Amino acid sequence: MRLIIYTGKGGTGKTVNSCSTAIKLADLNHKTLIISSDPAHTLEDAFVVSAVGNKPIKVLDGLYALQVDPVLELAENYGAILSYVASIFSRRGLDETLSYEIAMLPGMTQLFSLLRIEEFIRHDKFDCIVLDMPASGEALRYLYFPKLVGNIGEKLLGFTGVFSGFAKMFQPFSSFAQIPPDVIQVEINLLKRLELLSKIIIDPKITSLRLIVNPDTFSIENAKRALMSANLYGINVDVVIINKIFPSDVPNSYFTRWIEYQSRKIQEAKTSFYPLHIIEERFYEKELKGIEMLRENAEAIFDNEDPSRVFYSDKVFEFVKSGSTLILRLKAPFTNKDNFEINRYGDNLAIKVLGATGYIVNVIPLPVATITMKLFEVKIHDGIIEVTFKE
Structure with missing residues (x-):
């Protein structure tokens, strides 16, 4: 079983490379699921398919896609917690609709993406899962959250859980009743899943975090901080993809300085991320979308390599x-x-x-x-x- 997570600064090409990797894995006969937590439904745009939703749908032989819907996830699996937290705010005179909005804690979409992964791994439904994560500054926090909660889960359950604990902070300002048993049970199950998930994420044989950068200062610095965080959190980073590189033979003097600048930044990235496996990816003539273009990109990136391989396993x-x-x-x-x-x-x-x-x-x-x-x-x-x- 392999979990491959792509992250990087916004606009670097996370979704394109996630989809390309998933296609290559499927072509190599790995039953693969790609998951996105982007509310813009980027998987539909990338694959040029419709109806990618909260259940895996078949994109091609051996490849399935899933778009996490946090509202649906919360309603179906954690409705008791949401209703309980929302009731606290509602009793303070807050509009009921607004109460539910506030009760939807930040990062829930990413947390649900990770919980869906735990579900699929637990049931052994796929050989490989590719996760298209948000900008790396946020992503690493969500990846560490299961480990944090898993480690302190037993202590939390001694008095309150993750979500009811959040609500309990408002107890001095409210007259809410004791935490309902169904809320406690949901939280117990949630903490057990988070504990298992934390073991998956820090296992280098299962999980690889891959960074996407462009040959520019901002995305490289962003990725360096993500690498530092990953090393602190114990998450294995095995690949850095330097994306959107202008070809050196562009017949236009306008790009000469850009090419020289990118060349310096590529060398900087190789130095900064040594000894990680570095992949250089060219800037295409047009937008990459559709199965065939993404497959072509996958071949350019991985050539004869299997993307499920662990390219590096150690702390930088x-x-x-x-x-x-x-x-x-x-x-x-x-x-x-x-x-x-x-x-x-x-x-x-x-x-x-x-x-x-x-x-x-x-x-x-x-x-x-x-x-x-x-x-x-x-x-x-x-x-x-x-x-x-x-x-």
Whole structure:
């Protein structure tokens, strides 16, 4: 069983690459499901099919598509919780319709996408699942949520659950009754599913997170922060796709500077995401849509490779916290103490390494925990740089 999750900054090509990957998997005889949580119903646009809804529909042999509908999911599976939370606001004089809107907590769509995955894996219905996630800044929070809730679920159930706990915060302002038994039972079942889901997401043999970037500063920086978060959360990142690269032989001088700029950014991305598997994807002459164009794109991306393969399984860098000390470890092969330097700029760490063609600079985002810490010590051994921060 494989779960492949695509994320990246908005507009980088997540949906196109998710669909292309799903088609390639199906062509290789993996029974595949692609799931999207985008309210714009992008799967219908990409595949040029209709009626992609809350139940898997067949797109082609071996490939099924599903569009998560959070309202329907909540009504069918968690209606008791929603009604209970909404009643709290309603009793405070809030309009009933508005009460339900507020009770629909942020990120519910993404959470339901993950819960549907847990359902399909539990019932062993597909060989591969491809998830088209939202912009990476949000996606990683939702991926970590099952682990967070799974770990503290038992404690939460000691007094309240995730959703009823949210409602209980308003108890001093309300006269609502004790939490109904059906709400507690729904929450118990939900926490069990989240605990199983957390094990799936952090298992590198099952789950791979793949980052989509364009050769520009904003999407690369966004993906670097996503990589840092994934490493902190224990989610395996195995591939970075650099998308929308202009061909070098464009017969138009207007693109000359763009091509030169992209070339620099591609090199920067390769340095920043080393040793992950990097795939370069060209900018097509027209919009990619429809089965055949997406299949052509899949062949260009993966060639003879099986997309279900785990291309890399390790942490690019890791943070180890011990008391008031935090240590950053990252791979830097062929580097010694005489050919690199490190400087800190706010919440970023700049590492400058001397390579065959000159200095290469990699800027690594630092976690919030380092805000009150100072850069204390830097060591290098066996191709690993260790940076120590202390309060």
